Amino acid sequence: MLWRLLLGMVLGYAAFKVYHKVKGSLSHKGKAPDAPPLGEPDTLVQDPMCRTFIPRREALKLSWDGKDYFFCSEGCLKRFRRVGPGASTDKEKS
Numbered sequence: 340m341l342w343r344l345l346l347g348m349v350l351g352y353a354a355f356k357v358y359h360k361v362k363g364s365l366s367h368k369g370k371a372p373d374a375p376p377l378g379e380p381d382t383l384v385q386d387p388m389c390r391t392f393i394p395r396r397e398a399l400k401l402s403w404d405g406k407d408y409f410f411c412s413e414g415c416l417k418r419f420r421r422v423g424p425g426a427s428t429d430k431e432k433s
């Protein structure tokens with residue numbers, strides 16, 4: 340008769356563990372460690388050279404004529420420095 344009691348305890352313990360695992364994984368999903376904090380949305384900025392959208396905090400920033408421009412890579416930033424703003428729109432808008 341003792342084994343039935345033991346089996347019940349083991350099953351109960353297993354169910355308890357599974358419950359906690361599920362509960363834990365659900366609550367972890369709500370706040371991922373590298374998600375941006377609430378109230379500070381990760382705004383996307385557009386690279387004027389290649390027109391890629393990048394998160395603002397990852398973009399390279401360049402101040403030009405009192406205006407801020409954002410770039411996906413140093414290559415785009417250097418190209419922009421060479422040709423200046425407006426040069427990239429010439430080709431596509433004819």
Ligand SMILES: [Zn+2]
Nearest residue numbers: 386389411415
């Ligand atoms: Zn780019």
